[in-house]
Amino acid sequence: MRPNLSRSDPFDAFPDVVATLAFGLSPVAPPARLKDRLDSRLGEFLRERRASFNLLSRPADRLCTRLLSGPGSRRRTKGSPLARVVVSACGREAAFFCWYLPPRERYTLVFERADGTLVACARLDTDGSGEGELPFLTLPPGPPLASVALRRAASDQPVLAARL
Protein backbone atom coordinates (compact mmCIF):
# COMPACT_ATOMS: atom_id res chain seq x y z
CA MET A 1 0.00 0.00 0.00
CA ARG A 2 1.22 3.42 -0.84
CA PRO A 3 1.08 6.02 1.89
CA ASN A 4 -1.16 8.96 1.26
CA LEU A 5 1.61 11.51 1.32
CA SER A 6 2.86 13.93 -1.24
CA ARG A 7 5.15 12.48 -3.86
CA SER A 8 7.77 14.87 -2.64
CA ASP A 9 7.86 13.13 0.71
CA PRO A 10 11.57 12.45 1.19
CA PHE A 11 10.83 9.18 3.02
CA ASP A 12 8.87 7.68 0.19
CA ALA A 13 11.81 5.57 -0.91
CA PHE A 14 13.01 4.85 2.61
CA PRO A 15 10.33 2.87 4.49
CA ASP A 16 12.99 0.95 6.38
CA VAL A 17 14.43 4.20 7.68
CA VAL A 18 10.95 5.26 8.82
CA ALA A 19 10.80 2.11 10.95
CA THR A 20 14.27 2.77 12.30
CA LEU A 21 13.48 6.33 13.31
CA ALA A 22 10.19 5.24 14.88
CA PHE A 23 12.07 2.86 17.13
CA GLY A 24 14.40 5.70 18.02
CA LEU A 25 11.63 7.76 19.60
CA SER A 26 11.20 7.90 23.32
CA PRO A 27 8.28 5.56 23.99
CA VAL A 28 4.93 7.02 24.92
CA ALA A 29 2.49 4.58 26.49
CA PRO A 30 -0.62 3.91 24.44
CA PRO A 31 -3.71 4.24 26.63
CA ALA A 32 -5.27 0.91 27.65
CA ARG A 33 -8.51 1.90 25.98
CA LEU A 34 -6.77 1.85 22.59
CA LYS A 35 -6.74 -1.95 22.68
CA ASP A 36 -10.31 -1.96 24.01
CA ARG A 37 -11.40 0.21 21.09
CA LEU A 38 -9.60 -2.02 18.60
CA ASP A 39 -11.20 -5.14 20.12
CA SER A 40 -14.59 -3.46 20.07
CA ARG A 41 -14.26 -2.46 16.43
CA LEU A 42 -13.06 -5.92 15.51
CA GLY A 43 -15.89 -7.58 17.45
CA GLU A 44 -18.45 -5.43 15.68
CA PHE A 45 -16.91 -6.31 12.35
CA LEU A 46 -16.91 -10.04 13.08
CA ARG A 47 -20.49 -9.99 14.41
CA GLU A 48 -21.65 -8.24 11.29
CA ARG A 49 -19.76 -10.70 9.15
CA ARG A 50 -21.37 -13.67 10.87
CA ALA A 51 -24.87 -12.30 10.64
CA SER A 52 -27.20 -13.31 7.89
CA PHE A 53 -26.07 -11.48 4.88
CA ASN A 54 -27.91 -9.28 2.49
CA LEU A 55 -26.40 -9.84 -0.90
CA LEU A 56 -27.15 -6.39 -2.19
CA SER A 57 -25.47 -4.57 0.67
CA ARG A 58 -22.45 -6.81 1.13
CA PRO A 59 -19.07 -5.77 -0.20
CA ALA A 60 -17.81 -8.29 -2.68
CA ASP A 61 -14.63 -9.05 -0.76
CA ARG A 62 -16.57 -10.81 1.98
CA LEU A 63 -18.12 -13.28 -0.40
CA CYS A 64 -16.88 -16.29 -2.25
CA THR A 65 -18.33 -16.45 -5.70
CA ARG A 66 -18.13 -19.20 -8.28
CA LEU A 67 -19.24 -19.28 -11.85
CA LEU A 68 -20.92 -22.52 -12.73
CA SER A 69 -20.30 -24.16 -16.05
CA GLY A 70 -21.91 -27.05 -17.80
CA PRO A 71 -20.41 -30.49 -17.22
CA GLY A 72 -17.64 -31.14 -19.69
CA SER A 73 -17.53 -27.65 -21.15
CA ARG A 74 -15.07 -25.11 -19.95
CA ARG A 75 -15.89 -22.36 -22.38
CA ARG A 76 -19.15 -20.54 -22.28
CA THR A 77 -20.57 -19.52 -25.59
CA LYS A 78 -23.27 -16.95 -26.03
CA GLY A 79 -26.61 -18.44 -25.07
CA SER A 80 -25.17 -21.43 -23.24
CA PRO A 81 -26.31 -21.99 -19.65
CA LEU A 82 -24.65 -19.75 -17.10
CA ALA A 83 -24.99 -19.53 -13.35
CA ARG A 84 -23.26 -17.94 -10.40
CA VAL A 85 -23.30 -19.07 -6.81
CA VAL A 86 -22.31 -16.64 -4.09
CA VAL A 87 -21.45 -18.07 -0.67
CA SER A 88 -21.04 -15.87 2.40
CA ALA A 89 -17.63 -15.82 4.02
CA CYS A 90 -18.94 -17.71 7.05
CA GLY A 91 -20.26 -20.46 4.74
CA ARG A 92 -23.80 -20.49 6.10
CA GLU A 93 -25.72 -18.73 3.37
CA ALA A 94 -25.61 -18.64 -0.38
CA ALA A 95 -27.29 -16.95 -3.26
CA PHE A 96 -27.75 -18.59 -6.66
CA PHE A 97 -28.45 -16.99 -10.01
CA CYS A 98 -28.75 -18.58 -13.44
CA TRP A 99 -29.38 -17.50 -17.00
CA TYR A 100 -29.86 -19.05 -20.43
CA LEU A 101 -31.56 -22.20 -19.16
CA PRO A 102 -34.68 -23.63 -20.75
CA PRO A 103 -37.68 -21.53 -19.69
CA ARG A 104 -40.15 -22.77 -17.13
CA GLU A 105 -38.25 -25.87 -16.18
CA ARG A 106 -37.77 -27.26 -12.69
CA TYR A 107 -34.30 -27.82 -11.25
CA THR A 108 -32.78 -28.94 -7.97
CA LEU A 109 -29.73 -27.32 -6.43
CA VAL A 110 -27.60 -30.11 -4.97
CA PHE A 111 -24.55 -29.63 -2.77
CA GLU A 112 -21.90 -32.30 -2.37
CA ARG A 113 -20.03 -32.56 0.89
CA ALA A 114 -16.34 -33.25 1.17
CA ASP A 115 -17.17 -36.81 2.22
CA GLY A 116 -19.09 -37.38 -1.02
CA THR A 117 -22.64 -37.28 0.33
CA LEU A 118 -25.20 -35.25 -1.62
CA VAL A 119 -27.62 -32.75 -0.10
CA ALA A 120 -30.52 -31.47 -2.20
CA CYS A 121 -30.87 -27.95 -0.94
CA ALA A 122 -33.55 -26.16 -2.87
CA ARG A 123 -35.77 -26.34 -5.93
CA LEU A 124 -35.67 -23.74 -8.60
CA ASP A 125 -38.05 -22.96 -11.44
CA THR A 126 -36.75 -20.91 -14.33
CA ASP A 127 -38.94 -18.10 -15.60
CA GLY A 128 -40.12 -17.42 -19.14
CA SER A 129 -36.69 -16.26 -20.26
CA GLY A 130 -34.82 -19.15 -18.69
CA GLU A 131 -33.60 -17.25 -15.66
CA GLY A 132 -33.89 -18.14 -12.00
CA GLU A 133 -32.58 -17.08 -8.61
CA LEU A 134 -32.44 -18.14 -4.99
CA PRO A 135 -31.26 -14.94 -3.30
CA PHE A 136 -31.29 -16.11 0.35
CA LEU A 137 -30.44 -19.72 0.76
CA THR A 138 -29.42 -21.24 4.09
CA LEU A 139 -26.77 -23.86 3.51
CA PRO A 140 -27.20 -27.25 5.19
CA PRO A 141 -25.25 -27.56 8.46
CA GLY A 142 -22.72 -30.32 8.92
CA PRO A 143 -19.47 -31.31 7.18
CA PRO A 144 -17.99 -28.84 4.69
CA LEU A 145 -19.50 -28.53 1.24
CA ALA A 146 -17.20 -29.24 -1.67
CA SER A 147 -19.26 -28.54 -4.76
CA VAL A 148 -22.64 -27.50 -6.03
CA ALA A 149 -24.63 -28.66 -9.05
CA LEU A 150 -27.87 -27.71 -10.71
CA ARG A 151 -29.75 -30.84 -11.77
CA ARG A 152 -32.89 -31.26 -13.83
CA ALA A 153 -35.64 -32.26 -11.41
CA ALA A 154 -37.20 -34.69 -13.86
CA SER A 155 -34.09 -36.66 -14.79
CA ASP A 156 -31.63 -35.71 -12.00
CA GLN A 157 -29.14 -34.98 -14.77
CA PRO A 158 -26.58 -32.27 -13.86
CA VAL A 159 -26.78 -29.18 -16.03
CA LEU A 160 -24.29 -26.91 -14.30
CA ALA A 161 -21.67 -27.59 -11.65
CA ALA A 162 -18.78 -25.98 -9.82
CA ARG A 163 -16.43 -26.66 -6.95
CA LEU A 164 -16.79 -24.35 -3.98
Place this chain on the structure above:
Amino acid sequence: MSMESSSDAAVSGKGSAPAAADLELIEKIRQGDQSALDLLYARYSSPVYSLVWKILQNSEEAEDVALDVFWQVWRQADRYDPSRGAPPAWIFTLARSRAIDRLRSRNRREDRTISIDDPNLHFDPLDENAAPDQVVSFRQSRDAARAAMKKLSAVQREAVELAFLKGMTHVEIAERLGLPLGTVKTRIRQGLIRLRKHLD
Protein backbone atom coordinates in the same frame (compact mmCIF):
# COMPACT_ATOMS: atom_id res chain seq x y z
CA MET B 1 9.22 -13.69 19.20
CA SER B 2 10.55 -11.02 21.47
CA MET B 3 10.23 -7.31 20.92
CA GLU B 4 13.95 -7.25 20.40
CA SER B 5 13.71 -9.55 17.46
CA SER B 6 10.97 -7.58 15.76
CA SER B 7 12.79 -4.38 16.35
CA ASP B 8 15.97 -5.74 14.95
CA ALA B 9 14.11 -6.92 11.91
CA ALA B 10 12.61 -3.52 11.47
CA VAL B 11 15.89 -1.77 11.82
CA SER B 12 17.87 -4.06 9.62
CA GLY B 13 15.22 -4.66 7.02
CA LYS B 14 16.98 -7.92 6.26
CA GLY B 15 15.36 -11.28 5.77
CA SER B 16 15.92 -12.49 9.32
CA ALA B 17 13.87 -15.11 11.13
CA PRO B 18 11.99 -12.45 13.13
CA ALA B 19 11.06 -10.70 9.90
CA ALA B 20 9.77 -14.04 8.66
CA ALA B 21 7.68 -14.35 11.82
CA ASP B 22 6.23 -10.90 11.18
CA LEU B 23 5.41 -12.00 7.66
CA GLU B 24 3.65 -15.02 9.08
CA LEU B 25 1.57 -12.78 11.30
CA ILE B 26 0.58 -10.62 8.35
CA GLU B 27 -0.39 -13.75 6.42
CA LYS B 28 -2.55 -14.95 9.32
CA ILE B 29 -4.18 -11.56 9.62
CA ARG B 30 -4.90 -11.74 5.91
CA GLN B 31 -6.73 -14.99 6.62
CA GLY B 32 -8.76 -13.35 9.40
CA ASP B 33 -6.86 -14.67 12.42
CA GLN B 34 -7.68 -12.28 15.27
CA SER B 35 -4.98 -13.68 17.57
CA ALA B 36 -2.35 -12.70 14.99
CA LEU B 37 -3.58 -9.12 15.16
CA ASP B 38 -3.33 -9.28 18.96
CA LEU B 39 0.29 -10.38 18.68
CA LEU B 40 1.12 -7.68 16.18
CA TYR B 41 -0.55 -5.12 18.43
CA ALA B 42 1.47 -6.32 21.41
CA ARG B 43 4.64 -5.90 19.41
CA TYR B 44 4.04 -2.59 17.75
CA SER B 45 1.38 -0.62 19.61
CA SER B 46 3.86 1.25 21.76
CA PRO B 47 6.22 2.42 18.98
CA VAL B 48 3.29 3.15 16.66
CA TYR B 49 1.55 5.23 19.31
CA SER B 50 4.83 6.95 20.16
CA LEU B 51 5.36 7.89 16.54
CA VAL B 52 1.90 9.34 15.97
CA TRP B 53 1.97 11.06 19.34
CA LYS B 54 5.27 12.73 18.50
CA ILE B 55 3.89 13.94 15.20
CA LEU B 56 0.51 15.11 16.49
CA GLN B 57 1.40 16.18 20.03
CA ASN B 58 -2.15 15.37 21.05
CA SER B 59 -3.22 12.26 22.96
CA GLU B 60 -6.76 12.00 21.60
CA GLU B 61 -5.70 12.37 18.01
CA ALA B 62 -2.80 9.98 18.52
CA GLU B 63 -5.18 7.38 19.90
CA ASP B 64 -7.56 7.76 16.96
CA VAL B 65 -4.77 7.52 14.42
CA ALA B 66 -3.11 4.52 16.11
CA LEU B 67 -6.49 2.78 16.16
CA ASP B 68 -6.93 3.46 12.46
CA VAL B 69 -3.44 2.14 11.72
CA PHE B 70 -4.11 -1.25 13.32
CA TRP B 71 -7.54 -1.37 11.77
CA GLN B 72 -6.01 -0.70 8.38
CA VAL B 73 -3.52 -3.52 8.97
CA TRP B 74 -6.44 -5.84 9.75
CA ARG B 75 -8.54 -4.83 6.77
CA GLN B 76 -5.81 -4.37 4.20
CA ALA B 77 -3.20 -6.98 5.08
CA ASP B 78 -3.57 -8.33 1.57
CA ARG B 79 -2.16 -5.07 0.25
CA TYR B 80 1.10 -5.47 2.11
CA ASP B 81 3.92 -5.69 -0.43
CA PRO B 82 7.05 -7.43 0.90
CA SER B 83 9.12 -5.92 -1.89
CA ARG B 84 8.69 -2.51 -0.23
CA GLY B 85 10.12 -3.58 3.09
CA ALA B 86 9.61 -5.69 6.16
CA PRO B 87 6.21 -5.54 7.93
CA PRO B 88 7.38 -2.93 10.47
CA ALA B 89 8.39 -0.64 7.60
CA TRP B 90 4.86 -0.97 6.21
CA ILE B 91 3.20 -0.42 9.59
CA PHE B 92 5.27 2.61 10.53
CA THR B 93 4.91 4.12 7.07
CA LEU B 94 1.15 3.78 7.45
CA ALA B 95 1.31 5.33 10.90
CA ARG B 96 3.46 8.26 9.82
CA SER B 97 1.36 8.84 6.73
CA ARG B 98 -1.91 8.86 8.67
CA ALA B 99 -0.53 11.08 11.42
CA ILE B 100 0.81 13.60 8.93
CA ASP B 101 -2.49 13.57 7.07
CA ARG B 102 -4.24 14.37 10.34
CA LEU B 103 -1.69 17.06 11.11
CA ARG B 104 -2.29 18.68 7.76
CA SER B 105 -6.04 18.42 8.06
CA ARG B 106 -6.05 20.40 11.25
CA ASN B 107 -3.57 22.78 9.69
CA ARG B 108 -1.81 23.48 12.93
CA ARG B 109 1.88 23.19 12.62
CA GLU B 110 3.63 24.15 15.78
CA ASP B 111 6.66 26.29 15.49
CA ARG B 112 8.99 24.56 17.82
CA THR B 113 11.19 21.87 16.42
CA ILE B 114 10.69 18.48 17.98
CA SER B 115 13.77 16.40 18.43
CA ILE B 116 13.66 12.67 18.19
CA ASP B 117 15.28 12.33 21.60
CA ASP B 118 13.75 15.40 23.23
CA PRO B 119 14.10 14.65 26.95
CA ASN B 120 10.99 16.70 27.71
CA LEU B 121 8.93 14.21 25.75
CA HIS B 122 10.30 11.17 27.46
CA PHE B 123 7.93 8.70 29.03
CA ASP B 124 8.84 5.12 29.64
CA PRO B 125 5.66 3.11 30.04
CA LEU B 126 7.51 -0.10 29.46
CA ASP B 127 9.04 0.22 32.90
CA GLU B 128 5.69 -0.62 34.45
CA ASN B 129 3.84 -2.71 31.95
CA ALA B 130 6.17 -4.61 29.72
CA ALA B 131 8.06 -7.83 30.13
CA PRO B 132 11.77 -7.38 30.89
CA ASP B 133 12.83 -8.59 27.45
CA GLN B 134 10.53 -6.04 25.85
CA VAL B 135 12.03 -3.25 27.89
CA VAL B 136 15.53 -4.33 26.91
CA SER B 137 14.72 -4.77 23.26
CA PHE B 138 12.96 -1.44 22.94
CA ARG B 139 15.86 0.32 24.53
CA GLN B 140 18.31 -1.49 22.30
CA SER B 141 16.36 -0.48 19.22
CA ARG B 142 16.04 3.05 20.44
CA ASP B 143 19.75 3.25 21.16
CA ALA B 144 20.57 1.81 17.73
CA ALA B 145 18.36 4.37 16.02
CA ARG B 146 19.82 7.23 18.01
CA ALA B 147 23.33 6.05 17.31
CA ALA B 148 22.46 6.08 13.63
CA MET B 149 21.09 9.61 13.91
CA LYS B 150 24.33 10.73 15.49
CA LYS B 151 26.10 9.75 12.30
CA LEU B 152 24.34 12.63 10.59
CA SER B 153 25.68 16.13 10.53
CA ALA B 154 23.65 18.71 12.47
CA VAL B 155 22.21 20.20 9.30
CA GLN B 156 21.32 16.81 7.88
CA ARG B 157 19.68 15.83 11.12
CA GLU B 158 17.60 19.00 11.30
CA ALA B 159 16.28 18.50 7.79
CA VAL B 160 15.56 14.81 8.34
CA GLU B 161 13.68 15.51 11.56
CA LEU B 162 11.55 18.19 9.94
CA ALA B 163 10.64 15.77 7.19
CA PHE B 164 10.07 12.82 9.50
CA LEU B 165 8.12 14.35 12.35
CA LYS B 166 6.40 17.23 10.59
CA GLY B 167 5.88 15.68 7.21
CA MET B 168 7.34 18.72 5.51
CA THR B 169 8.07 18.52 1.82
CA HIS B 170 11.42 19.54 0.38
CA VAL B 171 9.99 22.89 -0.59
CA GLU B 172 8.54 23.54 2.86
CA ILE B 173 11.81 22.64 4.53
CA ALA B 174 13.73 24.86 2.16
CA GLU B 175 11.44 27.76 3.06
CA ARG B 176 11.64 26.98 6.74
CA LEU B 177 15.43 26.83 6.78
CA GLY B 178 15.97 29.57 4.20
CA LEU B 179 18.03 27.27 2.00
CA PRO B 180 18.00 26.49 -1.73
CA LEU B 181 15.72 23.60 -2.64
CA GLY B 182 18.58 21.59 -4.11
CA THR B 183 20.58 21.91 -0.92
CA VAL B 184 17.68 20.61 1.15
CA LYS B 185 17.09 17.69 -1.20
CA THR B 186 20.75 16.77 -1.07
CA ARG B 187 20.95 17.01 2.69
CA ILE B 188 17.92 14.84 3.27
CA ARG B 189 18.79 12.23 0.68
CA GLN B 190 22.36 11.96 1.86
CA GLY B 191 21.12 11.79 5.45
CA LEU B 192 18.71 8.97 4.69
CA ILE B 193 21.31 7.09 2.70
CA ARG B 194 23.76 7.47 5.55
CA LEU B 195 21.16 6.20 8.03
CA ARG B 196 20.43 3.19 5.88
CA LYS B 197 24.11 2.50 5.39
CA HIS B 198 24.76 2.69 9.10
CA LEU B 199 21.94 0.25 9.79
CA ASP B 200 23.20 -2.18 7.18
